[in-house]
Amino acid sequence: MRVCVIIPAAGSSSRYNAGGADADLLGGARSKLDEDLGGKAVLQRSVELFNTRDEVHQIIVAGPHDERAFADFKLAHGDRLSLLGGVLVCGGKTHRYETVAAALEHVDGSCTHVAIHDAARPATDPGLIDRVFDAAGSHPAVVPGTPASDTLKRIDPEPIENAGGGDRVAAILGGGEAPPMRRVSETLDRSHVVQVQTPQVFGRDLILRAYRQGDLASTDDAGLVERLGEPVVVVEGDPLNIKLTRPRDLPLLRAIMGVDAPSQRPTHKRF
Numbered sequence: 001m002r003v004c005v006i007i008p009a010a011g012s013s014s015r016y017n018a019g020g021a022d023a024d025l026l027g028g029a030r031s032k033l034d035e036d037l038g039g040k041a042v043l044q045r046s047v048e049l050f051n052t053r054d055e056v057h058q059i060i061v062a063g064p065h066d067e068r069a070f071a072d073f074k075l076a077h078g079d080r081l082s083l084l085g086g087v088l089v090c091g092g093k094t095h096r097y098e099t100v101a102a103a104l105e106h107v108d109g110s111c112t113h114v115a116i117h118d119a120a121r122p123a124t125d126p127g128l129i130d131r132v133f134d135a136a137g138s139h140p141a142v143v144p145g146t147p148a149s150d151t152l153k154r155i156d157p158e159p160i161e162n163a164g165g166g167d168r169v170a171a172i173l174g175g176g177e178a179p180p181m182r183r184v185s186e187t188l189d190r191s192h193v194v195q196v197q198t199p200q201v202f203g204r205d206l207i208l209r210a211y212r213q214g215d216l217a218s219t220d221d222a223g224l225v226e227r228l229g230e231p232v233v234v235v236e237g238d239p240l241n242i243k244l245t246r247p248r249d250l251p252l253l254r255a256i257m258g259v260d261a262p263s264q265r266p267t268h269k270r271f
Contacts, residue, residue, distance in 0.1 A: 001137055003201070004058040004111040005050045008099040009033055009043055009073075009119035010065060010091030016246060032120055032244050034076065038259030042244060044080055045122035045257075050115070051084045055133055058111055059084070061119070062091035062103040097216040097224075104211055107204065114207045116221050117199040120244040123256045129199060131235045136201040141225045143201075144237035145194030152190050155182040196220060197237045206230060 016032040033043040040048075043061070050056045061081055063073040070090050078088055089106050092098020100116060107114060113136055117124070128144055135142040159180030200221050202210070210224040218224050222232045240256050242249060254261060 001055050001113055001133070002057045002111045003053075003055045003113045003115050003133070004060065004107045004204070005056055005115045005117060005199070006100060006103040006107075007043075007046060007059065007061045007086075007117055007119045008091060008096055008103065009061050009063050010099040011096070011119075016244070032250075035244070035250055036262045037122060037254060037257060041077070041080075042122050042253075043077055043119055044084070046117065046119050046124075047081060047084050047086050049117070049122070049124050049126075049129065051086070053129070053133075056115075058108050059086040060103045060106055061086045061088050062099045063088055065091050065093040065098075065102075095217075097211075097218060097221075100221060101211050101216065104208060107208075111204055113201055114204050115199045115201045116207075118243050121198055121241060122244070123253055124197075124199070124241050125238050128197075128236075128238045128241060132199055132201050135233055135235050136203075139231070139233040140203040140206045141200075141222060141230060141232040143220075143222045143232060143234055144197045144199070144241070145234040146197070146237040146239050148190040148193040148195055150190075152188040152193060153184045154186045154188060156185050158182070194234055194237070196222065196234070197241050197243075 016030070033041060035042050037045050047059060047061065050059055061077070063077075064070045074088060081088055087106065089103060091102050092100075104114070115132075115136075132142050132144055159182055198220075202221070202225060206225060206228075207221065210221070210228055210230075213224060213227060215227075216224060218227070225232055242253065242256070244250060244253055251261070
């Protein structure tokens with residue numbers, strides 16, 4: 001098996017910044033992929049999950065689409081990614097699936113499989129990757145998943161008016177408006193529900209066919225394969241294989257990986 005690993009890294013970290021992340025050195029939005037994990041950036045840690053594996057013959061990191069943003073991304077990560085054997089390409093303009101589609105155009109023809117892994121999921125256990133890769137030798141589409149431990153409820157898409165007059169604590173502390181409330185429409189049976197993670201691995205021809213469909217809107221790549229009517233196999237995931245989404249996830253990631261936060265204050269906060 002010859003695997004090409006695609007790491008989509010074109011996102012704007014909007015949820016991360018909305019969650020209260022510190023601004024970057026110039027006061028702008030902060031990329032979660034630049035956060036420090038034991039002296040290495042999140043993105044580097046994610047690439048290092050794969051660069052020494054015998055099955056992996058190509059690593060494609062798809063960065064921002066915007067020309068200036070891509071230049072900044074390349075300046076920040078290009079040299080390190082090159083040393084790790086990664087190829088840096090431009091990603092999509094708006095959606096994740098556009099970024100994956102752009103990366104698929106660069107997959108080497110000798111690769112038999114394509115693995116797609118979240119750039120912000122740097123704590124993936126090697127044993128999980130082993131399970132996914134081993135299963136991919138027998139099944140054309142494999143994803144890791146963990147059982148849903150909480151009760152799952154479907155909610156109406158439209159928010160309802162907050163009869164309580166808003167979040168009083170937030171108003172006192174100046175925290176802005178409370179998140180919208182929504183009405184429950186049904187409770188789902190969680191006994192056959194899993195929370196899907198990455199890496200997701202596919203036969204090269206299958207994932208290329210999935211991305212030739214007209215409608216590519218999906219929350220994950222396996223969803224596009226399912227849309228073709230092809231089977232997707234789930235192997236055991238890992239609850240600790242978390243994705244860095246909001247600032248509160250960062251201390252948890254450091255604890256999982258056994259690394260310390262930077263010992264010095266950021267440069268822009270030292271004075």
